[in-house]
Amino acid sequence: MRAVSLHRDVIVVTSRLVQTNCTIIRGEGDSAGHPERSSSSSGADPGTAEPGSVAETFIVDSPILPDELELLPSLLEQAGYPKPSGLLATHGDWDHLLGPLAFPGLPVGCAESTAERLGAEPGSAQRSLRDFDERLYIERPRPLGLGSFEELPVPGRLEIGSAELELHAAGGHTADGMAIRVPWAAVLVAGDYLSDVEIPMISDGGELGAYSETLERLRPLVSSSEHVVPGHGRPLSRESALQVLEEDLDYLRGLAVRGADAELPAGRRSREQRRIHAANAAAVERQG
Secondary structure, eight states, X not given: OEEEEEETTEEEEEOSSTTBEEEEEEEOSSOTTOGGGGGOTTSOOGGGSOTTOOOEEEXXXXXXXXXXXXXXXXXXXXXTXXXXXXXXXXXXXXXXXXXXXXXXXXXXXXXXXHHHHHXXXXXXXXXXXXXXXXXXXXXOSSOOOOOOEEEEOSSEEEEETTEEEEEXXXXXXXXXXXXXXXXXXXXXXXXXXXXXXXXXXXXXXXXXXXXXXXXXXXXXXXXTOSEEEESBSOOEEHHHHHHHHHHXXXXXXXXXXXXXXXXXXXXOXXXXXXXXXXXXXXXXXXXX
């Protein structure tokens, strides 16, 4: 597991398996003494929050391995972050839903589209996790219990301490999802988009046109951020993320026209990426 601080209020933890990212966000209490927050690109001024607001921590998505999940509470303590008051999931794929294994009993916030998906697929995440663990001989101290979900307004805002997170719709990879922007830290948590290690993946419920629309929706958010955290792969600078965005749009255009003969982005042409591409082409053909 690798942990990188992108800002004093944002830590990204990357799993050793499939480079899944977990983003830890702190929203401090009364923001006196933090002038950069009043210049947030969201237009909100956290400094105008009512006195007495307390610091909060949210955990976005999750690492995968049991020892990585076990280390999350001590990592927060070492960083001086308060215990998390909630978990957030960018979308409903199982590898982004393992936060309750590290913090049992915490509510999981997600887009309404994700709550609807999970409600329509009860037990799906648990079955996918069990299949994954069985293939790799992974043992966990307890089963995954997701409990209830808190539906969040997307697009919308979510209070964290004296600040606010921006929530933006992000569908296309799947039918559900959201991206989360941390305006005072200039960090965008993109979910399963803008990865430098994985080509765009059109999973069950996903759709090529919606994927392209999400990338265009993310473009101004990337342009106003210093760091972009994809679902898989290293956090990217603004410039690198914009390059990936253009490469992904080019790939999706080729996929729409040429199907299986579309060219993959440079640097993402491994055997596994070609397997994903073949699945994408089949999905696009089924969708007509």
